[in-house]
Each structure stands twice: as structure tokens, then as C-alpha cells.
Amino acid sequence: MSQDxxxxxxxxxxxxxxKNVSVFDSKINTNxxxxxxKLVKAELSYNLTHCPQCGxxxxxxNGKRTTNQRLASFNGMEYHLILKKQRYLCRNCGSTCGAHSDLLVKNHTMTKQIKARIFDMSHESFTLSSMAKLLGISTSTVSRILYGNTKLSERSSYLPENLCFDEFRSVKNVFTFISIDAKTHHLIDLVHDRLSKTLTEHFINKYSLKERQNVKTVSIDLNANYQLIVHKIFPNAQIIVDRFHIVQLCSRALDQVRIQTLKKIDDKKSRSYKALKKDWRLFHLPEADVWTPHMLST
Ligand SMILES: [Zn+2]
Structure with missing residues (x-):
């Protein structure tokens, strides 16, 4: 096998x-x-005989043009492909054209290789920032490649009887509203806003009253905003406060009381202080799972 x-x-x-591939270590200054x-220098050339314009x-x-393309990284380092591409001139019509490779996307700096890697990694649930770090590109580039040509559908094809509402922080730290089918966990709607007005308008404009009347339950967290709009949008729906959020609320309250008690103990070396501080996990276990129930009694 040749070096190339x-x-x-x-x-x-x-x-x-x-052809004529060579790899060098280099440095760039960004702001x-x-x-x-890593600089990968190479040439792209082949025999082109017929003019794409006049045939x-x-x-x-007719000379070469140098382009700078980005390859997928293998170790988080940026890989720049400095490619000298052959140019051709037609002696019949005077038009010019350049050599093209399947690796490249016309008028784009990112190669198909880097785009494919981003889509592969997105299936593995990597975050935008970890993909950017591993591939040696910016987070905004990853986001543009993933979502650039993605248009969210206006509405779901159906409204299930049981819905779940929640929100998450998406790109640029903005809250995005999400609703899923409680039974199948299929995505129903994504709205890049969580304001009551936007959500009410979204559901009322995109779904008919009959469809909305068929919704029987909506599971939500303890967000008061959702409680106010659910009955307006789905007149027959019952609100279910999600179990996870109730348990989460109880756990936080329990921790607050534990820390308050801890602060009141002056003797930092006492057994009670140590037990309250070190064995915090015990307080979150069901009673039956605490194997020495009296260990904290002294
Ligand atoms: Zn021509």
C-alpha cells in the first residue's frame, strides 16, 4: 500500500x-x-474531457485552487484538509469548472465525513457541546448541521388520550416545551417556548375541538402555568401530577430539614452530626431497606 x-x-x-497526501502538525490563532x-495537504485531480456546459x-x-475543508477529528483535535483542486477551461465556450470529490459538499467547509459523524453521534445521545469538543468544531456548527434543514412538523398526526407535558433547556439555554404520548412515549409536540399564551394558541390552532375533547389525562410536573391552561385546551382532561416530581419535591424538603438540623449541632465530632452529614443517602431509602434502623438513635 502506498503512503498516500x-x-x-x-x-x-x-x-x-x-493524491500526494501529507500530514503536518500546525498551529492556528483564533481570537x-x-x-x-493537524494539516492534511493533498491534491484533487482527474482527467475530465467533456465540458459540463457545452459537452x-x-x-x-487550467491551474489549481486551494480550499480549506474540515475533516472529522479522531482525538478532539482539528483536522484541516488543505486541498488543491484542479481547474479546467473549455476552449470551445470559455467556461471553467473544477474537480469535485464525493467527500466534499459544494460551497461548504465541512466535509460529508464530519456531517456523517455528527449524525452518528446524535443517535448515541451525545450533547451538542460534547460532539463539538470531540470533533474539534464549534457547538453552533454542530447545531446548524443537525437542525439546519430540519423543519418541525406543524402538528402531530394524532392527539393521544393520555398526554405528558414537560420542558427542557435546549439550544442557547432556552426552555422548550415537549409533549409526548403517555402510553407509547412517542413525541407529540415540541414548541420553542413555554409561555401559556403560546402553548394555548398552539393547541387550539393546530387541533380541532373534537380532537382536544378526546384527551382524557394530562400528566404534568408541579408547574402552576400548565395547571391553568390544561382545562382551557382539553375540556375533558384530568390533571395528573407526575409521581417523579412529587418524590423529587419530598426529597428536596427532607434534605433541607436535614441540613438545617446539621447546622444547629455545635459538636462537629458528635455521632449525630457525622450520621446526618455522611449517611445522607440513608434518609432517602425506604424504611425496609435501612438495615440498621437504630444506628442514628444515639
Ligand atoms: Zn464548453
Whole structure:
């Protein structure tokens, strides 16, 4: 295997028209921050005979154009592909064109390789920032590639009888509203806002009254806003406060009392102090699972 082939194989590039490959260590300065990168230098050339414009067999080679493309990283370091692409000139119509590779996306700096890696990693539930860190690109680039051409559907094809509402922090720390089917856990709606007005308008405008009347239960956290709008949107629905959120609330209250008690104990070396501080997990266990129930009595 030639040196070119070995490097292309290591970089997972399968285009045989890419030749004269060499790899160097280099540095770039981005806004005063010096970063170590890998530079992969190569040439892209092949024999093109017929002009894409006029179809005549009158093409001649006409210099090279250097482009800077980004390859998928293998270790979090940026991999820049400095590719010299062959240009061609048609002696019949005077038009020019350039060599193209399947690895590249026209007018884009990111190669198909990096895009494929982002989609693979998104299936594995990597966060945007961890994908960016591993691939050596910015979070906004990952977000643009993932969601750039994604358009959320206006509405779900159906409204289930049992819905769940919640919210999560999405891109740029904005809260996004999510609703799912309580039985199948299929996604029903995503709304990039959690304001009562937006959500009410969303459901009333996108779903008919008959569809909304069929909803029997809506499971929510203890968010008072949702409690106010659920009956307005779904006239026949019952509100269910999700068990997880009740348990979470109780756990937090229990911890608060434990810490308050801890602060009142002056003797930091006493057994009660140590038990309250070190054995905090015990307080969250069901009574039957605490194997020495009297250990804290002294
Ligand atoms: Zn031509």
C-alpha cells in the first residue's frame, strides 16, 4: 500500500482521485487563542474531457485552487484538509469548472465525513457541546448541521388520550416545551417556548375541538402555568401530577430539614452530626431497606 493510500485509509477517505497526501502538525490563532491542529495537504485531480456546459471534448487543465475543508477529528483535535483542486477551461465556450470529490459538499467547509459523524453521534445521545469538543468544531456548527434543514412538523398526526407535558433547556439555554404520548412515549409536540399564551394558541390552532375533547389525562410536573391552561385546551382532561416530581419535591424538603438540623449541632465530632452529614443517602431509602434502623438513635 502506498503512503498516500495508508494516510487516506487512516483518515477514512475513500476517494482515489485525492493524491500526494501529507500530514503536518500546525498551529492556528483564533481570537488570540493558539490551537494545535493537524494539516492534511493533498491534491484533487482527474482527467475530465467533456465540458459540463457545452459537452464538447475541448477541456484543458487550467491551474489549481486551494480550499480549506474540515475533516472529522479522531482525538478532539482539528483536522484541516488543505486541498488543491484542479481547474479546467473549455476552449470551445470559455467556461471553467473544477474537480469535485464525493467527500466534499459544494460551497461548504465541512466535509460529508464530519456531517456523517455528527449524525452518528446524535443517535448515541451525545450533547451538542460534547460532539463539538470531540470533533474539534464549534457547538453552533454542530447545531446548524443537525437542525439546519430540519423543519418541525406543524402538528402531530394524532392527539393521544393520555398526554405528558414537560420542558427542557435546549439550544442557547432556552426552555422548550415537549409533549409526548403517555402510553407509547412517542413525541407529540415540541414548541420553542413555554409561555401559556403560546402553548394555548398552539393547541387550539393546530387541533380541532373534537380532537382536544378526546384527551382524557394530562400528566404534568408541579408547574402552576400548565395547571391553568390544561382545562382551557382539553375540556375533558384530568390533571395528573407526575409521581417523579412529587418524590423529587419530598426529597428536596427532607434534605433541607436535614441540613438545617446539621447546622444547629455545635459538636462537629458528635455521632449525630457525622450520621446526618455522611449517611445522607440513608434518609432517602425506604424504611425496609435501612438495615440498621437504630444506628442514628444515639
Ligand atoms: Zn464548453
Amino acid at each position: 493510500n495508508s494516510i487516506l485509509c487512516a483518515l477514512n477517505i475513500k476517494d482515489n482521485n485525492i 488570540g487563542v493558539v490551537k494545535r491542529i 464538447e471534448n475541448m477541456l484543458i487543465k
